[in-house]
Amino acid sequence: MLRKYLAEIISRRVEGLNNRIIKAFEKVPREKFVFSGISLDSIYSDQAIPTFYGKDFLSTSSQPSLMALFYKETILKEGDRVLEIGTGTGYNAAIMAEIVGKSGIIVTTEPEAEIFQKAKENLSEYDNIKVLNKDGYYGYDEEKFDIIFSTIAVDAIPVTWINQLKENGKIISPIVLGDDLTDYTFLIEKSRKEITARFLIHTSFLRALGKLSFKNKIKLEKHNFNIEMKLNIPEKLFEFCVTYFNPQNGNISINSEYGLYRKGLLKFKGENLLNVIEKLKNVNLFSTRFKGKIIYDFLNFIPY
Numbered sequence: 001m002l003r004k005y006l007a008e009i010i011s012r013r014v015e016g017l018n019n020r021i022i023k024a025f026e027k028v029p030r031e032k033f034v035f036s037g038i039s040l041d042s043i044y045s046d047q048a049i050p051t052f053y054g055k056d057f058l059s060t061s062s063q064p065s066l067m068a069l070f071y072k073e074t075i076l077k078e079g080d081r082v083l084e085i086g087t088g089t090g091y092n093a094a095i096m097a098e099i100v101g102k103s104g105i106i107v108t109t110e111p112e113a114e115i116f117q118k119a120k121e122n123l124s125e126y127d128n129i130k131v132l133n134k135d136g137y138y139g140y141d142e143e144k145f146d147i148i149f150s151t152i153a154v155d156a157i158p159v160t161w162i163n164q165l166k167e168n169g170k171i172i173s174p175i176v177l178g179d180d181l182t183d184y185t186f187l188i189e190k191s192r193k194e195i196t197a198r199f200l201i202h203t204s205f206l207r208a209l210g211k212l213s214f215k216n217k218i219k220l221e222k223h224n225f226n227i228e229m230k231l232n233i234p235e236k237l238f239e240f241c242v243t244y245f246n247p248q249n250g251n252i253s254i255n256s257e258y259g260l261y262r263k264g265l266l267k268f269k270g271e272n273l274l275n276v277i278e279k280l281k282n283v284n285l286f287s288t289r290f291k292g293k294i295i296y297d298f299l300n301f302i303p304y
Contacts, residue, residue: 002044003029006064009046013065014072021071024098025064033061033091033122051089052115059088059115060206062151067092071099073187073200074147074170081143083164084108085136085173085212086151090119090129096149097126104128107143109136111209137211139164150174153183153205154212165190174205176213177236184240184285199286237285 007025011017031043036050043049048066052059076082078101084093087110097106106129110116116133123129132140136150137158144166150173161171168191174183182204188197207213 002040003027006030006044006046010065010068013046014068017068017072018077020078020099020101021068021076024095025068027098028091028094030061030064030091033089033094035089035118051091052118054112054114057112057115057209058206059112061088061091062205066201066203067095069201070149070172071096074149074172076100076147079103080146081166082106083139083143083145083148083161084151085139085149085154086110086206086208087119087131088115088151090122090131092149092151093119093123093129093131094126097123097129100128102128105130105143107132107140107145109134109140111135135210135212136208145169147171148173150208151205152208152212153203154208155214156212157188158212162190162195167191172200174203175240176207177239184236197290199288234285237283240285240290 003026007022010025011022031040033051034043034049035052038049046063046065048063049061050058051061070076076096076099078099080100081104082096082100084096084106085108087093087108090108093106093108097104100106106126108119108129109132110119111134113133116131120131123131130140136152137160139148139158139160141160141164143164145164146166146169148161148165148169148171150171153174153176155176157171157173157175165171168189170190171188172185173188174185176183182202185200185203186197187200188195
């Protein structure tokens with residue numbers, strides 16, 4: 001049985017998975033969510049696969065063992081309330097619905113109308129899944145969530161997601177840093193009004209649409225500003241700090257001080273931020289737990 005075979009591969013590659021996760025992969029037929037014409041052998045490989053070719057977009061299903069790792073890291077369990085950003089055809093939502101059970105709920109957002117309809121049909125048998133055709137930037141403000149999963153790479157973590165998390169809630173999201181094809185998945189935790197982030201794994205997710213993808217829309221102007229010379233920290237560390245929360249700023253003026261990265265400009269509050277970042281100059285982005293609130297307090301955030 002192909003589902004059982006896939007579940008066995010996942011359990012070997014991700015140690016310490018609980019039985020609910022393994023049983024979910026054994027139960028949900030992945031082929032039900034695939035409309036791209038690929039073979040059953042490909043569907044039940046532990047790989048990301050194309051699931052639907054739209055007119056101007058591609059939908060994929062993430063690597064199953066990677067999703068299992070995310071479930072493990074967030075301690076996904078029965079009764080959890082989960083927000084998923086990026087429904088696709090619905091396979092991941094179906095797996096999570098099996099894990100959280102009837103006492104939990106999955107709210108999942110998909111901005112593309114065509115694929116939203118596919119997902120809604122695919123998931124119609126689940127009473128504990130709500131499928132929404134909307135920009136995931138806004139989340140779902142009628143709930144507080146234990147976990148927020150993003151299955152797409154975002155330019156920043158919006159404050160709306162933080163506000164919709166319960167205390168001790170967790171976010172797993174790939175974050176785009178620079179122009180690389182690789183993105184960087186972080187586990188973000190909210191507790192006692194403190195927000196921390198820990199690098200988890202290098203990944204390669206599809207890029208977000210809508211307001212979760214804004215860097216390439218920021219107008220680039222010429223300014224003499226060199227991140228490494230002025231701040232004396234690695235470029236990716238600086239970009240992680242300024243994109244930790246949504247830093248989109250539509251009100252840049254010639255009198256402002258700027259942070260320049262490869263495709264745009266970010267405004268920050270001068271020496272206060274420089275002093276904070278000075279303390280981070282020897283920090284390893286990939287082995288340190290960040291306290292995001294420290295950075296957040298000094299950034300000039302103008303949510304849009």
